[in-house]
Amino acid sequence: MADLDDLLGEAAARFGTPSYVFVTDQIADRLAEIRAAFGNRFALSYAVKCNPNPGLLRWLAQHVELVDVSSIGELRLTNLAGWTAAQASFTGPGKREAELAEAIDGGVGELVVENLQEAVAADRIAGEHGLVQDILIRLAPDTVPKGFGDHMAGRPSAFGIDIEDAPEVLPQILALTNLKVVGLHIYSGTQCLKPDAICENYRIFMRVFRDTCAAHHITPHKLVFGSGLGVPYHAGDTPLDLQAVADEIGPELDALRGEDRFKDTKLILELGRYLVGEAGYFLTSVIKVKESRGTRIGICDGGMNNHLPASGHFGMVIHRNYRMHRVGGGEGAEKINLVGPLCTSIDRLASGVELPPLDAGDVVAVHASGAYGLTASPIHFISHSLPREILAEGGQLSDVSRDFGADG
Secondary structure, three states: OHHHHHHHHHHHHHHOOOEEEEEHHHHHHHHHHHHHHHOOOOEEEEEHHHOOOHHHHHHHHOOOOEEEEOOHHHHHHHHHHOOOHHHEEEOOOOOOHHHHHHHHHOOOOEEEEOOHHHHHHHHHHHHHOOOOEEEEEEEEOOOOOOOOOEEOOOOOOOOOEEHHHHHHHHHHHHOOOOEEEEEEEEOOEEOEOOHHHHHHHHHHHHHHHHHHHHHHOOOOOEEEEEOOEOOOOEOOOOOOOHHHHHHHHHHHHHHHHOOHHHOOOEEEEEEOHHHHHHHEEEEEEEEEEEEEOOEEEEEEOOOOOOOHHHHOOOOOOOOOOEOEEEOOOOOOOEEEEEEOOOOOOOOEEEEEEEEOOOOOOOEEEEOOOOOOOHHHOOOOHHHOOOOEEEEEEOOEEEEOOOOOOOOO
């Protein structure tokens, strides 16, 4: 922690605040942990939507074999970062025809088809380009175990083809001559810290994969498992025991691969926040401290406009403080509310958080900020300057800030 704190202090001193710091050594450790736990059972895919910083993408392209994009802008970013289009899958329930055309013409690895209308449009576009496009069909199971933060199955959802509709819809997709179904995709729940729930979810995936492939005579080249692996954002959260997940579900994955239909199938684990979330830190400086009706309030130079999730407005029903610390440490602890610089009462970073006594100029590091941070935030609200984005590689800091005025 001391070395990390020194690194964060150096970043704040050199590049200022507010800023994000992404520590690649921590991502490398997480990759090693995943590969050690699952062995060679999964290929890994990075979901760009959780953090599309170009500098971070360039590093990840050297360490993660596949990538998942959710817009044509993300596909362009990953191509510039070093992934080929063929390494990419393209998800999203609302792909526009121009996006489909650019992706197909550009050689995207797979379109992840989420509805029949999209499949029909992709078939027509592929035919116009004289191509046969590989696709993965995204399915929405009818249930998700308890313990996941966001559910994308078992309820009305824009994502994927409801499994109860698959018997009618899949034959129509399979009949499209300019599309080739190379596999299936499920991502039905996010942010889970419970090994038993994750394993049960993967069992649901495998049941759906088996039943669907048997019913429609599909021998898949790829099966994508939306990981759903969570990170401990808040004090008191128990970090996910990844080895417990792997130990329990590993033999069942092996049994799937042992079946004739799946013996040559590549299993893919799609990762986002679990890979990069805990490797990111949001740094904000205290501008002033005031007392208001018995409450101590620290007004910071970065807030909801820079880090919407930490403010509690990104899918959080009841606000809970992210883990955070005062850079440089300090003795004692006091409760304080931390707010940003915006002219709105909902701009808050913490309520009653316990930190060493803060004064103007102190820097606070908000943990678990490597995913769904800057680009998930209302960065133009009230027109404050954008935070810097800093990449820490082997202790060396470099400015990798994105130009949000440029076309991705």
